[in-house]
Amino acid sequence: MNLILYWRSLFNIHWCVDNMKTNWTIFSVIVVLAALMVSGCATVIERNPLPVEFKDTAQIPYIPDARFWGDKLPPHILESLEEEKFQILLKEPEARYEPINYLAISGGGGDGAFGAGLLVGWTQAGNRPVFRAVAGISTGALAAPFAFLGTEYDGLLRKLYTTTSTEKILKKRSLFSLFSADSITQRGPLRHIIEEAIDGAMLEKIAIEHNKGRRLFIGTTNLDAERPVIWNIGAIAASGGTDALKLVHDVLLASAAIPGIFPPIYFKVEANGQTYDEMHVDGGATSQVFLYPASLDLHWMEQQIGLEGDDHIYVIRNSRLEPEWTAITPKVVPIVERSVQSLIRNQGIGDLYRIYLGAQRDGLDYHLAHIPSDFYDRPKEQFDPEYMTKLFHLGYQLAKDGYSWKQTPPGFEPPLIRK
Numbered sequence: 001m002n003l004i005l006y007w008r009s010l011f012n013i014h015w016c017v018d019n020m021k022t023n024w025t026i027f028s029v030i031v032v033l034a035a036l037m038v039s040g041c042a043t044v045i046e047r048n049p050l051p052v053e054f055k056d057t058a059q060i061p062y063i064p065d066a067r068f069w070g071d072k073l074p075p076h077i078l079e080s081l082e083e084e085k086f087q088i089l090l091k092e093p094e095a096r097y098e099p100i101n102y103l104a105i106s107g108g109g110g111d112g113a114f115g116a117g118l119l120v121g122w123t124q125a126g127n128r129p130v131f132r133a134v135a136g137i138s139t140g141a142l143a144a145p146f147a148f149l150g151t152e153y154d155g156l157l158r159k160l161y162t163t164t165s166t167e168k169i170l171k172k173r174s175l176f177s178l179f180s181a182d183s184i185t186q187r188g189p190l191r192h193i194i195e196e197a198i199d200g201a202m203l204e205k206i207a208i209e210h211n212k213g214r215r216l217f218i219g220t221t222n223l224d225a226e227r228p229v230i231w232n233i234g235a236i237a238a239s240g241g242t243d244a245l246k247l248v249h250d251v252l253l254a255s256a257a258i259p260g261i262f263p264p265i266y267f268k269v270e271a272n273g274q275t276y277d278e279m280h281v282d283g284g285a286t287s288q289v290f291l292y293p294a295s296l297d298l299h300w301m302e303q304q305i306g307l308e309g310d311d312h313i314y315v316i317r318n319s320r321l322e323p324e325w326t327a328i329t330p331k332v333v334p335i336v337e338r339s340v341q342s343l344i345r346n347q348g349i350g351d352l353y354r355i356y357l358g359a360q361r362d363g364l365d366y367h368l369a370h371i372p373s374d375f376y377d378r379p380k381e382q383f384d385p386e387y388m389t390k391l392f393h394l395g396y397q398l399a400k401d402g403y404s405w406k407q408t409p410p411g412f413e414p415p416l417i418r419k
Helices: 003-011 013-019 024-039 077-090 093-097 109-125 139-149 151-162 188-197 200-210 233-238 244-255 298-305 332-362 385-400
Strands: 067-069 100-105 133-137 215-222 227-232 265-271 274-282 311-320 365-371
Touching: 100 139, 109 139, 109 151, 109 311, 109 365, 109 385, 133 139, 139 151, 139 188, 139 200, 139 215, 139 244, 139 311, 151 188, 151 385, 188 244, 200 215, 200 233, 200 244, 215 233, 215 244, 227 233, 233 244, 244 265, 244 274, 298 311, 298 332, 311 332, 332 365
Parallel strands: 100 133, 100 311, 133 215, 311 365
Antiparallel strands: 067 227, 215 227, 215 274, 265 274
């Protein structure tokens, strides 16, 4: 995501610098003095953080399979495979030979409109598959439940990505509250959007599909641990807990909680008979797109379950992949902005290579979609409805006409595909 665009819109940096010709030395002194004035009465958020010795044993109360580390083989994997084998082969034995399709939806802020449009256009093309597993992160986390449940939610997907604006998502804090807050905005508006989109009826449908052996995964970042976390939304939905819906809302909110911009989400966990908390933020802090841990051999897992269909991985990267040449103005804001953009772009490309190499190892066909380089529009704000609508219709039309999925990540020559 374009973090600097947030800072520009929230603090009007260019207005101050270009129009008021602010002296940054004076401005810095004012900020420091303001901080000193309020530091004596600032209320620091109290935490009871999980001790490091319990990092692998802490659990969400009453839902032991709610999540697992995104960089490590999931615990109790063999037991989980036996359960999936029962769910798929005994309840739906005809599924053994059907094609097996997986979908990963990346982050990208307002650029998530491209992936949303692609999914809806894919429906119109008439060949959008049912995905055995869907994984979403950041803005992709908001689209993932709709993609998982299928085409009946295309209308809501379109609405979410063509009518949302920055003012509907961000609510600024007062200047003085920033010195004791954990973010520069409040979580209320975004939470309201998530709660309105994901209701109890939708959660019940997710639970039904989970019990058929399908999986919905959402990625967050455990900031205490500096590690990715994968949440099993279907397991949470199927747990039957009274707090399951709130937990799902919290996970989606955490996955999209850009550090410093949105407040982190603090998850209550239990370990050694005690209750602690974990701080989770945007999944994009650890990866821009994911599907499954690299240590997991997906082909081996399918063999254990008894699945024999052809495998296909579809990755939607809500971003342009080609580098863009721009002569950067030698000022702090443009330099930082360009550096963050470069970091995110190249991190995302690295994630595409990681998924691709895993697919090659496991014998899965790889399909990649991304925003084309000849789409020249730029947003006027972080969530610009006009820009997002154009991007949605671009993805829609490309998919409706038969999208030409890339078979490799950018810059990678096609190797021999193992069958």
